Each structure stands twice: as C-alpha cells, then as structure tokens.
Amino acid sequence: MQEVPAQVPAMIEWIQNSAFGTGIRESTWTFPVVETTHVLSLAVSVGLLIWFDLRLLGWGMKHQPISRIHKQIMPYVVAGFFIEVVTGFLLFWAEAEKCYLSVFFRAKVLFLFLAAFNAIIFEFRTKKTIGNWDKFPVPPARARMAGWLSIVSWSAVIVAGRATAYNLF
C-alpha cells in the first residue's frame, strides 16, 4: 500500500485504497486501455464540438443552418462525452490521491464546470431565439460568445487534463 500524505481527506484515501481502484492502478492493461479510451473519445466529442463552435463563430460551414449542424453533431458529441465521463471516473478511482493533490486536476474540474455552465446557458437561453439567426453566416454576439467560451474551456480541460498526468511539481 502507498504512503498517503496527511492532507488528503479520508474519503479520497478510501477511494484510492479501495480494491477496485487499486486493481485498475496496478493492472498491466486495464489502466492503459481505460486511459486510451478516455483520450480517443475526447478527440471524438471535443473534436466534433469544436466544429459546432466554429460555426457559431461564423468561421466554418456558413452555408449550413446552425440548428441543423447542432442536431446532427450533438448525438456523437454526447455519446463521446458519456464514454469520457465513465472512463474519467475510472481513472479518478485509480488515482484519486494524485488527482486530488494536483493543481492541474483542480483546474480541469473548474473548466469542466465552466464548459457545463456555458452549455446550459446556450441550450436553455441563447438557443430560444435561434429562429431569428439560424441562417446567419455570423450569428449574434451572445451565440459567438458561447462558441468562444466552449472552445476556450474545452481546450483548457484538455491542457489541464494532460498536465495532470505529468509529475511537474
């Protein structure tokens, strides 16, 4: 069993030392497979989502109504995101202590909340008026803002997530 630093709460310690978490952490194949699935599903969901964001900015696919791209892309984005969440929880389970102590992991969670907040605002407020600007090559400021926030927060999630795995500090 690993030495657990004093500042880790009991719950994190318990997760870290659970049989399941230890099993993933000390496995030969499970951890790499889960981690690879996490990264590749990320490329699917964020990779596609960015294209919707670029449409919101008026930088790509201007000929397509925004609502249509939204409708067509989101199922894949959500499916990829679902796999990310599941594999992400498994990775956290295996390395709870490392994650808890990592400043990058904390930043990642923060940016995930920002991304979620942005998505909720867009879905439940901004999108209400989509009928008025659906076919605009460049939609109004509020929608462009949502596109920017999404690109920035998801890029930050990727950067912070990758940095969590390095032992920089």
Add this chain to the structure above:
Amino acid sequence: MYYLLPFFKWTDRTWLAETMRGSRLYFPIVETFHLLALTLLFGAILMLNLRLCRLVMKDLPVQQVARDLSPWLLWSLAIILVSGFMLFSSEAMKCYASVPFQAKMLFLFTAMVYHFTIYRRVTNTDRELKPAWGATVAVISVVLWLGVGLAGRGIGFL
C-alpha cells in the same frame, strides 16, 4: 528499421533535440499543442467521414464540406507534424526502440498517403458515391487515423 538507425542518431544530436531536452517543461508544452491540433484534425476528419456516410449535412455536396474543412485540416496537420517532430527529436533513441512508435509511423504514413490520394479523389468531386462506397472510404479513413492515435498513446505506455 536497422538501416534507419543513422537517421535516429542524427536526430538525437540535432540542435532541436538538445534544446527540447533543455527544460522539462518544453516537452509537456509542445505535446499540449500536439494534442490540441490532433483534436481539431480528428474532428475535421470525422465530420467529413460522417458526411460520406450520409449521417450529417446530406443536402450539401461532399466537395463543399471538404472545402469548408480543408484549411483547418491542413493547418492542424501541419502543427501536428511540426510539434510531432519536436517531440520525436527529444527522445529519438527511445522511439527507435519503441514498437508502438514504429506502428504509429506506419499508420501515419499510410493515413496521409490514403488521405491525399484516394480520399482526396472521392471528396474532391461533385459526383456522389454510392452509399456503400462512401461508407467504406470513410471507415478506412477513421481506422487509419485512429490507428495513429492508438499507437501514439502506446508510445508512452509500452
């Protein structure tokens, strides 16, 4: 691979390699750009392939979608190749001995050749392919690029 050894040895001693090894922050920083560009590239490829499978933007010609995506695709590929070479140079000798690295280069080479020949011909014409053919072309593309990513992730693990 043996006949390529001089190339790996040469890369390992270049100015770039020495610089990359100069700080332990350089590798993570360059890799971050590598990953972000990869996400963009994979997204663009996926989008075009979904169109080939007639799952998105059915009423838009494939050629139009390809034209919309192509500048992003080429720029992200350029960033990936440059940052990739920087990462490679910093650990060229490790890569020489790495089976996943060899697999990755094989996938990358095949994927790029495929992309700029067959794939380009299919996506750069106003003729619509039969659905079955479009799907086949798309699946091969996804498999090749996924192979690059999978083997690439393997370099760090194996």
